Amino acid sequence: MKKLTIILFSIIFSFSLSGQTENLSCTDCHDTYIQHEVMHAVAADDCETCHMSTGSEHPQDGVKGFDLGDEMPALCFMCHEEHTKENVHAVSTECLMCHSPHGSANKSLLLSSPQSILCAECHDMSLVEKRVKHEPLADGNCTSCHHPHQSDYSQLLKAEKPQLCFNCHVSVQMETGLENIHPPLDDECANCHNVHSTVDDKLLIQKMPDLCYNCHDMQTTIEEAPVDHKVVSDGKGCSNCHSPHASDQRSFLLDTEKELCLSCHSKTIETEDKTLSNIGQTLKKGNYIHGVIEGDGCIVCHNPHSSDKSLLLNGAFPSEEYVAATAENFDICFMCHDSQLMTVEFSEYTTNFRNGDQNMHYLHINGNKGRNCNLCHNVHGSAYEHLIADKVMFGKWEMPMEYKLLENGGSCKTGCHAEKKYIR
Numbered sequence: 239m240k241k242l243t244i245i246l247f248s249i250i251f252s253f254s255l256s257g258q259t260e261n262l263s264c265t266d267c268h269d270t271y272i273q274h275e276v277m278h279a280v281a282a283d284d285c286e287t288c289h290m291s292t293g294s295e296h297p298q299d300g301v302k303g304f305d306l307g308d309e310m311p312a313l314c315f316m317c318h319e320e321h322t323k324e325n326v327h328a329v330s331t332e333c334l335m336c337h338s339p340h341g342s343a344n345k346s347l348l349l350s351s352p353q354s355i356l357c358a359e360c361h362d363m364s365l366v367e368k369r370v371k372h373e374p375l376a377d378g379n380c381t382s383c384h385h386p387h388q389s390d391y392s393q394l395l396k397a398e399k400p401q402l403c404f405n406c407h408v409s410v411q412m413e414t415g416l417e418n419i420h421p422p423l424d425d426e427c428a429n430c431h432n433v434h435s436t437v438d439d440k441l442l443i444q445k446m447p448d449l450c451y452n453c454h455d456m457q458t459t460i461e462e463a464p465v466d467h468k469v470v471s472d473g474k475g476c477s478n479c480h481s482p483h484a485s486d487q488r489s490f491l492l493d494t495e496k497e498l499c500l501s502c503h504s505k506t507i508e509t510e511d512k513t514l515s516n517i518g519q520t521l522k523k524g525n526y527i528h529g530v531i532e533g534d535g536c537i538v539c540h541n542p543h544s545s546d547k548s549l550l551l552n553g554a555f556p557s558e559e560y561v562a563a564t565a566e567n568f569d570i571c572f573m574c575h576d577s578q579l580m581t582v583e584f585s586e587y588t589t590n591f592r593n594g595d596q597n598m599h600y601l602h603i604n605g606n607k608g609r610n611c612n613l614c615h616n617v618h619g620s621a622y623e624h625l626i627a628d629k630v631m632f633g634k635w636e637m638p639m640e641y642k643l644l645e646n647g648g649s650c651k652t653g654c655h656a657e658k659k660y661i662r
Contacts, residue, residue: 267297274341280317281340288313288339310334323388329360330387352378353386368435375434383433399426413484420490422453423483430482446475456543463544469502470543479542495535517618524619530574531618539570539617556610559632563608571611580604591624593647593660614639626650 264285265272272282280287289304296303306313311331321330329335336356337347344351354363357380366375374382383402384394395402400423404411414423422429430449431441438445444452447470451457460466469478476482479498480490491498504518521527530538540550548557553570561567565577579589579599591598602609611617616627626641632653640651644659651657 271340274338275343276345276347277341278339278347319387321388323390325390325392325394326388327386327394335359336386353380354378366435369437370439370441371435372433372441399428403427410483413481416484417486418488418490419484420482446477447471450476460544464546465548465550466544467542467550495537496531499536520616521619523621524616525621526623526625527619528617528625538573559610559613560607561610562606563603568611580608590662591660592662594662598660 268285285304288307290307292303292305294301294303308316311333314333333339336349338349339347342348348356350356354366354375355378357363374380380386383396385396386394389395391398397405410423410427413419427433430443432443433441435441436443442449447457447460460470470476472478479492481492482490485491487494493501500518500521503514504516506516507514521531530536536542537552539552541552542550545551547554547570549555551570553573554567555570556567563580565572565580568577568580576588578585579591579597580603581600582588583597583600583604584595585592585597586595589597589599602614603611612627613630613632614627615625616630617625619625620627622628622639622641623643627639629636629638631637635653637653640657642649644661647659647661649657649659
């Protein structure tokens with residue numbers, strides 16, 4: 239083989255001496271360097287842009303006829319931007335670790351495609367094995383977020399966070415114009431999201447509500463409460479009701495409090511131990527709505543997260559039809575209403591439900607067998623003034639109230655008694 243090589247070079251050298259090689263170009267011998275889909279512009283133009291003759295006859299065995307015009311990366315910087323920014327990729331001085339100097343099948347003359355194959359030669363890419371991947375990473379496009387050479391930002395990012403994220407997540411950026419911005423978003427998205435991949439949806443660093451509990455000290459209260467609001471732990475967790483980014487509503491609610499609650503409570507809900515009525519239908523049919531619902535909203539009476547009371551109530555309210563008439567048993571009502579309407583037998587000021595000065599509330603409620611408020615009132619809304627119900631459940635009997643409003647009083651004819659009037 240060595241003998242054959244010597245013979246071939248002798249022949250070539252003979253041609254050179256005779257002047258027959260003067261018309262040969264580099265590519266006549268080095269044609270493989272230009273057979274690429276993507277060509278380095280200088281390689282396609284003139285090899286001597288980068289390669290300089292040593293003055294020795296070329297080609298001849300054992301003699302280097304050409305050398306690079308300068309050391310790397312100085313040679314590349316003759317055409318390409320020199321690294322002047324604060325953060326420079328460590329491999330940027332070794333251009334040929336990532337790029338072919340002549341041509342490639344890949345854009346930017348990369349040695350491999352997708353880009354992540356090259357990045358994986360230095361960086362730990364085990365993160366791609368997780369279930370949920372950031373789309374640029376899944377596509378192998380690391381340079382969607384990172385500059386491959388140099389950057390003014392840490393980790394060679396292409397922009398400061400969260401602006402970098404906003405370049406793609408425009409809808410989230412629009413939320414920053416809302417009145418209330420969640421502080422983690424105002425800082426950076428990575429407070430809640432893994433920027434590469436994770437096991438949880440939405441690239442969350444932890445599933446909800448556990449993620450929220452890292453800042454909001456509510457976990458023990460909710461988990462130890464006898465009654466918890468199922469939406470806190472079901473499905474999307476806290477984001478069922480709260481925006482994780484920003485909102486025009488207080489507490490980052492997704493809608494006004496009333497409309498948010500009705501987004502679920504406009505249908506009958508069956509639970510393990512009870513049936514929750516269609517509150518939306520009740521309010522829609524009613525001419526009169528409990529004032530707190532239209533005012534401060536449902537949370538005046540209900541805790542939206544958890545409670546030690548049935549129905550997530552903020553105070554005591556009996557579930558029985560008859561109960562001892564004490565203020566403590568009706569604590570939720572007397573947060574707003576005067577408890578004297580139950581404890582004072584005669585008064586001209588305590589309540590409008592009176593016959594002369596006889597307190598008709600006291601008549602119905604007093605003693606160890608006082609009637610529950612909801613035997614006469616619908617606590618959410620009604621077609622009748624004072625939230626008087628049309629019909630109420632008395633045991634298994636749907637009892638009609640037949641309430642009539644009079645000029646200075648009213649009357650009712652229930653299943654409990656014949657028609658009776660009260661005149662103030």
